Amino acid sequence: MPQKTMVEALNLALDQSMAADDRVCVMGQDIAINGGVFRVTKGLLEKYGETRVIDTPLAENGIIGTAVGMAIYGLNPVVEIQFSGFTMQAFDQIEQNMARIRNRSRGRYRASMVIRTPYGGGIRAVEHHSESREAYWAHTPGLKVVIPSGPRNARALLNAAIQDPDPVVFYEPKAVYRAFREDVPDEPETMTIGKANIVREGEDITLIAYGAMMRPVLEAAEDLVDIHHVNVEVIDLLSIKPMDTETLVESVTKTGRCVIVHEGPRTCGIAAEIIARLNEKAFEYLIAPVKRITGYDIHFPFFQVEQHYLPDPDTIIEAVKETMAYE
Amino acid sequence: MSSKTIETSATPPPVATNTPDAPIVETLSSKSSCDTPMTEKLIDLGEIQDISILNEDGEVNAALDPNLPKVELLKIHRAMVLTRKLDRRMLNMQRQGEMGTFAPGLGQEATQIGQIYPLQKNDWFSPSYRSFGAQLWRGWPIDQLLLLWDGFFEGFAPPEGVNDLPFSIVVGSHVPLATGIAMGMRNRNDESFVLVNFGDGAFSQGIIAESMNFAVVYKSPIVFVVENNGYAISTKSECQAGIAELARRGPGFGIPSVRVDGNDILAMIVASQRAADHARSGKGPFLIEAVTYRMSLHTTADDPKVYRNDDEVEAWEAKCPIARFETYLKKKNLLDDAAIERIESECEQEVLDAREVFRKKAIAKPREVFDYMYENLPPELQEQQADYFAKLDRKGVE
Numbered sequence: 001m002p003q004k005t006m007v008e009a010l011n012l013a014l015d016q017s018m019a020a021d022d023r024v025c026v027m028g029q030d031i032a033i034n035g036g037v038f039r040v041t042k043g044l045l046e047k048y049g050e051t052r053v054i055d056t057p058l059a060e061n062g063i064i065g066t067a068v069g070m071a072i073y074g075l076n077p078v079v080e081i082q083f084s085g086f087t088m089q090a091f092d093q094i095e096q097n098m099a100r101i102r103n104r105s106r107g108r109y110r111a112s113m114v115i116r117t118p119y120g121g122g123i124r125a126v127e128h129h130s131e132s133r134e135a136y137w138a139h140t141p142g143l144k145v146v147i148p149s150g151p152r153n154a155r156a157l158l159n160a161a162i163q164d165p166d167p168v169v170f171y172e173p174k175a176v177y178r179a180f181r182e183d184v185p186d187e188p189e190t191m192t193i194g195k196a197n198i199v200r201e202g203e204d205i206t207l208i209a210y211g212a213m214m215r216p217v218l219e220a221a222e223d224l225v226d227i228h229h230v231n232v233e234v235i236d237l238l239s240i241k242p243m244d245t246e247t248l249v250e251s252v253t254k255t256g257r258c259v260i261v262h263e264g265p266r267t268c269g270i271a272a273e274i275i276a277r278l279n280e281k282a283f284e285y286l287i288a289p290v291k292r293i294t295g296y297d298i299h300f301p302f303f304q305v306e307q308h309y310l311p312d313p314d315t316i317i318e319a320v321k322e323t324m325a326y327e
Numbered sequence: 328m329s330s331k332t333i334e335t336s337a338t339p340p341p342v343a344t345n346t347p348d349a350p351i352v353e354t355l356s357s358k359s360s361c362d363t364p365m366t367e368k369l370i371d372l373g374e375i376q377d378i379s380i381l382n383e384d385g386e387v388n389a390a391l392d393p394n395l396p397k398v399e400l401l402k403i404h405r406a407m408v409l410t411r412k413l414d415r416r417m418l419n420m421q422r423q424g425e426m427g428t429f430a431p432g433l434g435q436e437a438t439q440i441g442q443i444y445p446l447q448k449n450d451w452f453s454p455s456y457r458s459f460g461a462q463l464w465r466g467w468p469i470d471q472l473l474l475l476w477d478g479f480f481e482g483f484a485p486p487e488g489v490n491d492l493p494f495s496i497v498v499g500s501h502v503p504l505a506t507g508i509a510m511g512m513r514n515r516n517d518e519s520f521v522l523v524n525f526g527d528g529a530f531s532q533g534i535i536a537e538s539m540n541f542a543v544v545y546k547s548p549i550v551f552v553v554e555n556n557g558y559a560i561s562t563k564s565e566c567q568a569g570i571a572e573l574a575r576r577g578p579g580f581g582i583p584s585v586r587v588d589g590n591d592i593l594a595m596i597v598a599s600q601r602a603a604d605h606a607r608s609g610k611g612p613f614l615i616e617a618v619t620y621r622m623s624l625h626t627t628a629d630d631p632k633v634y635r636n637d638d639e640v641e642a643w644e645a646k647c648p649i650a651r652f653e654t655y656l657k658k659k660n661l662l663d664d665a666a667i668e669r670i671e672s673e674c675e676q677e678v679l680d681a682r683e684v685f686r687k688k689a690i691a692k693p694r695e696v697f698d699y700m701y702e703n704l705p706p707e708l709q710e711q712q713a714d715y716f717a718k719l720d721r722k723g724v725e
């Protein structure tokens with residue numbers, strides 16, 4: 001199987017989706033001739049032309065709003081917002097129209113579209129280029145929110161998002177973009193939005209994460225198993241909304257202990273939601289309080305100190321050991 | 328070298344309604360009132376001047392030459408040279424791993440220094456990220472700008488006594504703040520004004536339209552400068568907007584506008600001075616479109632070869648704002664090659680000295696990340712801070 005980076009895998013998903021369905025079009029800033037600032041849309045202009053690979057003016061709210069219009073008309077736009085920090089410019093159209101048009105039109109219209117956008121820290125970027133604000137979109141009724149963690153699931157998840165009849169916010173962990181390669185088959189793969197993936201089975205404790213945080217989590221898991229002899233179960237959430245509560249509950253019912261990791265701010269973050277669901281559905285199985293390792297409730301620090309902000313394997317190991325020690 | 332006029336309607340040369348004296352808002356609204364007779368007629372949107380004073384060969388249109396005093400001319404020249412030296416040095420440092428991603432301003436020195444020239448200490452400036460020439464003029468120490476671009480948050484803080492905002496990375500997002508400051512000035516009969524700049528790409532952001540409208544509705548003292556440098560990353564200006572002359576947008580809001588050769592420092596100064604006078608005298612906002620070219624990379628993460636060819640860049644090299652100004656100064660016997668060389672090496676030295684200061688100051692302070700979140704850190708955040716400090720302690724980080 002061909003080995004691909006996440007960037008290449010996403011490119012493959014777009015390419016194959018566009019080849020398979022001429023309603024699929026991509027739009028965003030610098031995505032056509034430049035192939036996107038991260039090159040995810042590279043080569044698409046040459047193949048599909050400028051009516052389907054659309055360089056837009058520098059206006060995120062305009063991009064999303066017009067994409068919703070195109071979707072109402074029957075197209076299937078896959079929008080790129082250059083950095084997730086700039087989805088904030090489009091809060092208006094995401095919340096007011098993209099998320100609502102189906103309900104407002106009582107099902108007559110739908111916004112079958114995807115917002116692809118790189119999120120997260122760790123690339124030594126300037127301000128506004130490192131945020132993780134998936135909780136905003138998870139909090140918005142009408143949206144789906146998914147976050148892949150590696151090349152193969154990125155490709156499958158993007159296919160699923162494009163085929164989904166409803167609007168999907170597709171967060172791409174930019175720290176993973178070129179971090180490693182994985183086998184990605186040529187034949188199209190998809191996956192069910194709303195299903196988590198048990199990456200590693202274990203009995204002692206459940207570790208839940210998604211996106212770029214899967215890497216420090218898996219690194220920590222290795223040490224926990226090898227050095228600390230803790231048999232961890234690791235779950236990659238993949239879909240933030242809808243969330244695979246069943247898989248999470250099943251796992252924690254088995255282990256009785258849980259640590260959740262995300263890089264976004266703590267208050268009202270995704271971990272808070274997971275804890276609430278475990279509280280509702282697995283309370284009597286919990287042996288220890290569920291811990292969360294998250295970003296802090298501060299603005300993402302400038303890059304000279306960002307490594308201290310981001311959850312790291314040591315901090316995760318500490319949290320697991322503390323949770324294991326709880327009686 | 329001319330002051331030609333862009334017509335904004337199909338009428339025969341109209342009487343300018345957007346001259347500084349005309350009450351723009353009233354004029355437009357009276358024309359659109361609904362008791363007009365049942366006829367078809369044209370609405371006069373006025374005219375926009377396109378100003379060029381110093382051509383590519385350093386020849387000047389004497390009638391338009393602002394005839395600045397010698398000391399001023401030399402000060403301006405030096406500022407442009409210093410801007411370029413810093414720009415080159417930063418690129419060099421970035422390439423050697425001593426600087427983060429940054430946005431070079433090569434070729435836009437006249438646009439930068441020209442727009443900032445009329446500002447006094449009490450005036451305000453809201454810059455975008457490619458404005459360090461103007462920031463230097465305003466009194467930002469070089470070492471601080473280096474800190475900022477190398478990922479130290481403290482580099483963002485405006486120096487004491489400099490009425491500037493931290494520059495904007497989210498394009499356009501800094502423009503309403505500038506309008507708001509100008510509205511404050513208007514409230515307080517403050518005779519200062521605000522300068523705000525943004526790119527041709529940023530001009531597509533809706534918030535800039537909102538900001539221009541507020542400025543004119545409240546007749547606030549603000550000068551908008553759109554730096555039309557041909558590109559927004561890979562997107563050419565012609566793909567960004569349906570009009571080549573972005574200055575045309577001013578009259579639509581009722582804001583008088585000029586278009587300027589942004590590589591012509593004299594034209595930039597004339598336009599900026601005119602705009603500043605307009606704003607200071609209570610007549611409301613003004614828009615300048617500075618036509619220039621981004622000679623270098625969008626940022627150090629960009630590869631322009633993907634989207635533009637070298638011929639285009641070379642053609643603009645001939646329009647270098649510094650070279651043509653030097654020809655002009657030489658003809659005036661204010662400079663010769665030896666003097667230019669001396670100024671260049673002095674500026675280079677100034678940058679190198681600042682780099683030393685920067686190197687001494689470039690110490691990460693991870694314990695400060697909570698310090699400026701609130702006036703008083705709420706207890707729950709104090710708890711998070713304590714957690715964070717414990718993590719630093721565990722890692723042995725100061």
Ligand SMILES: Cc1ncc(C[n+]2csc(CCOP(=O)(O)OP(=O)(O)O)c2C)c(N)n1
Pocket residue numbers: 029058060082086089457496497498525526527528529530556558559560621625
């Ligand atoms: C709201 C927003 N969207 C996207 C970006 C990413 N971005 C940074 S600079 C830039 C192009 C800006 O072009 P322009 O306004 O013409 O200014 P220039 O870079 O040419 O000086 C883009 C798209 C951003 N910083 N802010």
Ligand SMILES: [Mg+2]
Pocket residue numbers: 526527528554555556557558559560
């Ligand atoms: Mg530009």
